[in-house]
Every structure is written in C-alpha cells, then in structure tokens.
Amino acid sequence: MTMEFISDDQRDALQEVANIGMGQAGASIARVLGEFVELSVPRISTVDAAGIPAALAALAGDGVASAVRQAFIGELRGEAIAIFSEHSAHDLAELLAYGDALDAPAGCELLLDIGNVLVGACLGGIAGLLRTEIGFSAPSLLADQVATSDLIQAETIAARCALLVEVRFGLEKRVFRCHLVMLMPEDALAALRRALDRFIEEF
Amino acid sequence: MTSLSHPGESCALLGSLVERIDVGIFAVDRTGTVALWNRFMAVHSGKSSSEMLGQNLFAMFPELPRPWLEKKLESVFVLGNNAFTLWELRPYLFRFPHNRPITGGLDTMRQNVTFLPLRTPGGEVSLVCGTVFDYTETALAQHSLHDAIAALNKEKDAQAQLIVKLEAAQNQLLQSEKMASIGQLAAGVAHEINNPIGFVNSNLQTLKKYCEQMLQLISTYEPTEAQITDSGLLSRISNLKQALDIEFLQEDLPALIKESEEGLVRIKKIVEDLKDFSHVNESEWQYADINAGLDSTLNVVWNEVKYKATVDKHYGELPAIECLAAQLNQVFMNLIVNAVQALDESKGMGTITLSTGHQDEWVWVEVRDNGRGMSDETRRRVFEPFFTTKPVGKGTGLGMSVSYNIVQKHHGRIELTTAPDEGSCFRVWVPVKQAQAAAP
Ligand SMILES: Nc1ncnc2c1ncn2[C@@H]1O[C@H](COP(=O)(O)OP(=O)(O)OP(=O)(O)O)[C@@H](O)[C@H]1O
Ligand SMILES: [Mg+2]
Numbered sequence: 278m279t280m281e282f283i284s285d286d287q288r289d290a291l292q293e294v295a296n297i298g299m300g301q302a303g304a305s306i307a308r309v310l311g312e313f314v315e316l317s318v319p320r321i322s323t324v325d326a327a328g329i330p331a332a333l334a335a336l337a338g339d340g341v342a343s344a345v346r347q348a349f350i351g352e353l354r355g356e357a358i359a360i361f362s363e364h365s366a367h368d369l370a371e372l373l374a375y376g377d378a379l380d381a382p383a384g385c386e387l388l389l390d391i392g393n394v395l396v397g398a399c400l401g402g403i404a405g406l407l408r409t410e411i412g413f414s415a416p417s418l419l420a421d422q423v424a425t426s427d428l429i430q431a432e433t434i435a436a437r438c439a440l441l442v443e444v445r446f447g448l449e450k451r452v453f454r455c456h457l458v459m460l461m462p463e464d465a466l467a468a469l470r471r472a473l474d475r476f477i478e479e480f
Numbered sequence: 481m482t483s484l485s486h487p488g489e490s491c492a493l494l495g496s497l498v499e500r501i502d503v504g505i506f507a508v509d510r511t512g513t514v515a516l517w518n519r520f521m522a523v524h525s526g527k528s529s530s531e532m533l534g535q536n537l538f539a540m541f542p543e544l545p546r547p548w549l550e551k552k553l554e555s556v557f558v559l560g561n562n563a564f565t566l567w568e569l570r571p572y573l574f575r576f577p578h579n580r581p582i583t584g585g586l587d588t589m590r591q592n593v594t595f596l597p598l599r600t601p602g603g604e605v606s607l608v609c610g611t612v613f614d615y616t617e618t619a620l621a622q623h624s625l626h627d628a629i630a631a632l633n634k635e636k637d638a639q640a641q642l643i644v645k646l647e648a649a650q651n652q653l654l655q656s657e658k659m660a661s662i663g664q665l666a667a668g669v670a671h672e673i674n675n676p677i678g679f680v681n682s683n684l685q686t687l688k689k690y691c692e693q694m695l696q697l698i699s700t701y702e703p704t705e706a707q708i709t710d711s712g713l714l715s716r717i718s719n720l721k722q723a724l725d726i727e728f729l730q731e732d733l734p735a736l737i738k739e740s741e742e743g744l745v746r747i748k749k750i751v752e753d754l755k756d757f758s759h760v761n762e763s764e765w766q767y768a769d770i771n772a773g774l775d776s777t778l779n780v781v782w783n784e785v786k787y788k789a790t791v792d793k794h795y796g797e798l799p800a801i802e803c804l805a806a807q808l809n810q811v812f813m814n815l816i817v818n819a820v821q822a823l824d825e826s827k828g829m830g831t832i833t834l835s836t837g838h839q840d841e842w843v844w845v846e847v848r849d850n851g852r853g854m855s856d857e858t859r860r861r862v863f864e865p866f867f868t869t870k871p872v873g874k875g876t877g878l879g880m881s882v883s884y885n886i887v888q889k890h891h892g893r894i895e896l897t898t899a900p901d902e903g904s905c906f907r908v909w910v911p912v913k914q915a916q917a918a919a920p
Contacts, residue, residue, distance in 0.1 A: 305558050309554060386569040386570055389564070390552070394563075397561030398561070415594070
C-alpha cells in the first residue's frame, strides 16, 4: 500500500517511535497487571474509510469480538480502538481485582478498564517520545460480542481515510488476545508530520 | 476576567475554586492517604476535610471496593494516564445520599469519576486526584426515557397483536361475505328453478293422464282388429305396430313418466336443500336440526363427493340446538370438501364417515376420511389462516380457520386426530344451548 500521507523518512520515524513506545508501554502494563506482556511489532498502513471495517475484521480474525473506542486529543488527535476476541478479556478480571462473578455491567467495565490501560500506555508512550501532550476521553463500548465484520459500520465513519497503527497484545499463559488500532484522520496528519520531523531532527 | 498579578493571589483563587466548585475533588497518595478533600466531598460524605486529611481513604470508607480501586489508582500512578468510572456501569463510587430527599428519585447519587495523575515538578506522579461528577439528574432522565421506551414498545406489541386480530377478522369477513353471496345466489337460483319446476310438474301430471287415456283407448281398440276384413289395412296396422315396437312403447311410456316424476322430486329436494343450506334470511340464532343440516350440506356438495367416495352415515338422535345454522353448515361443508380432497384417488373410492352424537349438554358431528392424513406440521397449522398444502387456485387455506372461528362463536371446539396415510377425523363439539356455555 502506498503511503501518500507521510514521507518515507516520516514513516521510518513513526515505526521507530511506535517500536520504542510499545516497548515502554509493555513494561508499564506489565507493572499494572503484574504479568509479562507480549507485544507485536507495530504495523503501519493507510486505509480509506470504506476499508476500515474490513481492516479491523482482518485483524480480529473470524468469530465474535468486542471493541472499545477512546478518543485522543491534543496536537495529535484521532481514535484508538481496542478489539478483544471472544470473551478473552474476562481472563483478566482477576488481574484488575474484579470479583469472581462478572455480571454484564462489570464485564463491560472490565473491557473499558483494559482498553483504557492499553490505549493510555501505548499512545501515551508515543506522544511522550514525540514530545507532545495528549489527553484521552473516557472510553466507551463500540461493539459487544458481535461478528468481527460488524465491529464498526462503514457509514458511521466520518473520515475519508486514515492512518492505521496496529499492535497485537497477549499475556503469557493466558487466552487474552487484543488488537490495538490507532486511527488518525487525514486532516490531523499535518500535526503528526510536524512532530515526526521534530523527532527526526533531534536524532 | 480579572488578570492575576500575584502568584500567591492566584494560588489562593485556585484553592478557593477547588474548594467551592460543584464537583467532588479529592486526592490520595500512593498509600491511599488523603491529601485533598474539597467542600463537595465534605458536604456529601458528612466527613469534613479536617477529619479526612492525613487519613487512609479506605479506612474512612470501608464500603469502597478496595482491591479494585487500589488497582485502578495504581494504574494511574504507573501509567500517568486518566482512569474512569461511569455511572451506567458502576452507579457510584462513594455512597452519597441522593440530592432529592423530598421529591424522590434514586437512593444514591449517580457518579462519573475521573482519576487524574498529579505530577511533582520532577515528573513523577505523586498524587491521584479523583473528580466526582453528579450524574443523578442524567440517570433519572435516562430512567424515565427507558420507561417511556418500554411503554412505547409495549404499546407497539399490543398494536401488532391487534393487527393480527384485525387480519383474522378481515379474512373471516371476506369468507363469510363470499359464503353469503353464494348463499344468496343459491337462494336466487332455487327460487328461479321453482317456477319452471312447478309448471313442468303440473304439465307432467296432465301428460301422464293423457298418456294413460291414449293407452286405454288403444287397448280398447286392439280386440277389434280381428274384425277388420280389409287385408291392406290389416297389414298396414301390423307393419306399423312392428315398426313402432308398440308393445315396448306401451310398457316404457309409464316408466319414463314415472322416472321423470322422480327426477322432479329430486330437483325439488335439491332446491329445498339449497334454501336450507343458505338460510338466506336467517342470520339469527335459532334452534336447528343438525342431522338435517348435515344432509342438506352433503347434497349441496354431492357432485364433489359422489365419484370419489362412498358416504357412511351414523347419525345419532339429536336435540335441536341453538346455533347459526347457515354458519354451522359452512363448517360441515369445509370438513366434507377437505375430506374428499384428502382422498388418495390412486387407491380407488374412499370412504367418508359422517357421524353425530349427543352427550350431556353437547352435540358432536364427526367427519372422518381414510385419505392421506396430515404431517406433524400440517396438523399444527390446519387452523392457521392462509395455511394450505393445496396447489395455487385449489385452496385458499381459509376453510379451517373460518370453521374454527365459527365453532368458537358457538362456544364449541374442534378435535382432530390424524395419522399419515391412515386418514383424518375432525369432531366438532357444540353446546345445545348458548347461554349455558357462555357462562363461566
Ligand atoms: N381431512 C384432511 N386430511 C388431510 N389434510 C387436511 C384435511 N383437512 C385439512 N387438511 C390440511 O389443512 C390445510 C388447510 O385446510 P383449509 O381447509 O383451511 O384450507 P384448504 O382446504 O387448503 O383451502 P380452502 O379450504 O380455503 O379451499 C389443507 O391444505 C390440508 O393440507
Ligand atoms: Mg378446505
């Protein structure tokens, strides 16, 4: 896929920032959860709006999944989506000190909590490296146990196209699997390019 | 806005803002020791800031979900990012009494809480600040919205049910209108046929008499033949007799007339049956003889039956029952026609058994066939409007649903036993008197 939004240099810088950021994030998440976190190498791509649902479905694989969305605001802005396959998030209830009996609201709150931790750690890490402040909206549930192809409806997407940064999470010895996707609309990319240029100059 | 000239002044202003803002603000350090407790928190919890400062939050509020909240605070300390609780999922963090002690609503204040990291100049997160927003009004509004939606949905369901009923009623109306016009047509035809039958019958009677007289005359003449001497005439007579086969003619003529008379009797009977069946002018409840109704109905559909089945009748003795006779006849007709249509023609003539009987205050009519019977699905759905297994144009699927409604109107019931390839048996039960059956 061609990267018409950012130059090759910028792309390399973004990849590097993402790599370092995820490494840091992995360490702090491990401190919160008290278990070792496996993180994939971040993958960066661009998609047009119509392609977003399919891209998310491709990440999450077959079956059903739930998703949490959270906006990030600041110089960099966009939305992060955490996708949890099946009920795998329930596996983390004990790590976040949820009781044994997870009723529907508690299960939902757990998803939001995990999403908040992952999104905050990863995007916070990237923003820190790019020396820019970002804030986060409260997380909200995007989809609850739906077919992966229905996680998000193409008609509801306002952006024309988006930059997609994708990371895969897992915990050793646990079924928990999660994909984190950072989506930035085209018109927010100027700020990202500026921040990446700053980063390139400094190194 | 006032510009702040002095750092101390701005600090004091900020302090008073935190104190007075209509949002709960508190802060704890990593050990859970309270470092900030604004007036909102004090007013709603009943614990003043002087009581709270320096104390452990969990010791002062034992009802807090401690392990979970500690984990949450920890994540803010470690990650340096906000964390949240939402009232929709977790109605409240602190059990604060609601803000409508008089007008009522919810027992506890609904809260959204945001946990913010507060950093020291060095960048470490030293305190986590909780901001508690009162969402009780929103929650109340949402509850009443939920209630309204639930009420609307209930209404919608009720309407959907009404629509179903309306459809059933309309189907019935359609069918009964059809039946009424068939009835009227039948009555009209019966009436029209009555006139010619009348004069054909009286002419036939006269004709019969004339024939008898002619034959009498001939038989009187016959013995005189012997006295005829003209041989030409004699041979003409005997040739003619031979050509006409006069002996047969003399025998056959009365037989033909008798047959015609019988035919006329049958026509009259059919006309009577048509009138009976349609009961055109009687849409009122009346006492009627069910056996007679069954017979007249059978006559009306006889053409459909006679080449396909023999009919066995086992009628019991029945009291006259209070009914809408034309409508009950319609039920019998639907049952008989269905029975005939269910027969397997490849097995030759079928048998349709019509039985009636009487038990206590109830009368029953049974139509049994030895046809193809029904599958489980068909048995479950026979009474459903528009359910038919017959080819397009042959069945509308209304017969049994209309019959069901008619029997229902008589406070009766229909029993059905059926087995594939063995046949089906419908038994209609109706009470002798309506008032009794209608009473609970
Ligand atoms: N005696 C029977 N034996 C087997 N099947 C029957 C019998 N009576 C009714 N059925 C089944 O029930 C269905 C519904 O009967 P119903 O009289 O309501 O409609 P129909 O005969 O198909 O059409 P319509 O009576 O409106 O011309 C029939 O299509 C047939 O499959
Ligand atoms: Mg029928």
